[in-house]
Amino acid sequence: MKSVRLHAAHDLRVHEEPIPVPIADETLLRVTAVGVCGSDLHWYNEAGIGDARLHHPLVLGHEFAAVIANGADRGRRVAVDPALPCGRCVWCREGHPNLCPYTRFSGHSKDDGALREFMAWPAHALFPLPDAIDDASGAMLEPLGVALHTVDLAHMRPGMHVGVFGCGTIGLLTLQVARLAGATWLFATDVLPHRLVAARELGATDVLQATGDEHAESQAILAATGGRGLDVAFECAGDQAAVDAAFDAVRIGGKVILCGIPSDDRTSFVASIARRKGLTIKMVRRMKHVYPRAIELVSRRLVNVQALITHRYKLEDAPEAFAVANRREGIKVMIEL
Ligand SMILES: [Zn+2]
Numbered sequence: 055m056k057s058v059r060l061h062a063a064h065d066l067r068v069h070e071e072p073i074p075v076p077i078a079d080e081t082l083l084r085v086t087a088v089g090v091c092g093s094d095l096h097w098y099n100e101a102g103i104g105d106a107r108l109h110h111p112l113v114l115g116h117e118f119a120a121v122i123a124n125g126a127d128r129g130r131r132v133a134v135d136p137a138l139p140c141g142r143c144v145w146c147r148e149g150h151p152n153l154c155p156y157t158r159f160s161g162h163s164k165d166d167g168a169l170r171e172f173m174a175w176p177a178h179a180l181f182p183l184p185d186a187i188d189d190a191s192g193a194m195l196e197p198l199g200v201a202l203h204t205v206d207l208a209h210m211r212p213g214m215h216v217g218v219f220g221c222g223t224i225g226l227l228t229l230q231v232a233r234l235a236g237a238t239w240l241f242a243t244d245v246l247p248h249r250l251v252a253a254r255e256l257g258a259t260d261v262l263q264a265t266g267d268e269h270a271e272s273q274a275i276l277a278a279t280g281g282r283g284l285d286v287a288f289e290c291a292g293d294q295a296a297v298d299a300a301f302d303a304v305r306i307g308g309k310v311i312l313c314g315i316p317s318d319d320r321t322s323f324v325a326s327i328a329r330r331k332g333l334t335i336k337m338v339r340r341m342k343h344v345y346p347r348a349i350e351l352v353s354r355r356l357v358n359v360q361a362l363i364t365h366r367y368k369l370e371d372a373p374e375a376f377a378v379a380n381r382r383e384g385i386k387v388m389i390e391l
């Protein structure tokens with residue numbers, strides 16, 4: 055089978071290698087679609103992410119759909135949860151598997167991911183896809199799951215004013231989920247104009263092009279909300295200017311949900327702003343058991359994931375797909391097998 059491995063920063067190579075043999079509770083999967091994620095681009099550019107470094111020539115890929123290739127369910131199309139929490143530690147047992155420090159993750163550290171024709175993955179992490187969800191949309195359920203968890207953390211109420219700072223895939227999905235959760239005003243910011251066009255089409259009521267002057271951005275939001283500010287600010291850029299704009303634009307007693315991953319592994323904010331407003335600040339760590347809701351929302355066309363897929367490549371063209379994603383030309387770059 056073909057696989058794509060990251061050997062060093064910017065060094066992706068196509069290989070021929072044996073089909074993996076499933077062990078214990080694993081199922082053999084034939085991979086059908088894999089999304090290129092912002093976190094994959096950290097690996098691609100930095101040969102690591104946060105404090106994790108490249109351990110061996112790694113197969114990336116954690117947003118994916120597949121077809122079961124062995125056993126009684128052979129031929130069934132599935133979405134795949136890339137995270138395998140241990141299920142036994144205190145955090146798992148208290149209902150926070152997303153915080154499990156023993157999690158194995160597809161395309162991270164020692165665990166090869168989905169940029170290959172076949173892979174073996176535990177059966178309990180597979181979710182059958184209805185006919186209404188095609189393979190590429192099935193791969194989008196993983197980032198949608200992150201967006202669901204992001205909005206869940208905000209405990210929104212109908213009629214709230216929210217802002218999404220950073221309109222990549224996660225931002226545009228967070229925007230749609232926040233609208234479903236009852237947001238009536240939805241501000242979206244990004245530095246890239248094509249992302250703001252998408253934000254507008256997907257339900258943003260106001261879009262603001264970020265210029266690096268976060269004060270101007272937050273002033274515009276404050277003016278539009280009659281000086282009150284946002285009930286919830288979702289930071290989905292992993293960028294310091296977006297963090298600062300989010301803290302500036304949120305109301306007294308509001309919430310800031312930090313979802314972006316910063317390249318330099320450090321996030322800061324002006325303490326006096328956060329303190330005087332008495333802000334609640336939450337960090338997003340992956341997701342909980344949200345795949346059933348993600349499947350429901352996409353199959354009922356309540357969240358549009360297809361509009362986010364702007365580029366499609368074959369597996370052997372993965373090096374080009376990553377170069378395009380790295381230039382931030384589109385929104386979601388999808389690799390289809
Ligand atoms: Zn991802």
Ligand SMILES: [Zn+2]
Pocket residue numbers: 139140141142143144145146147151154155156157
């Ligand atoms: Zn655990």
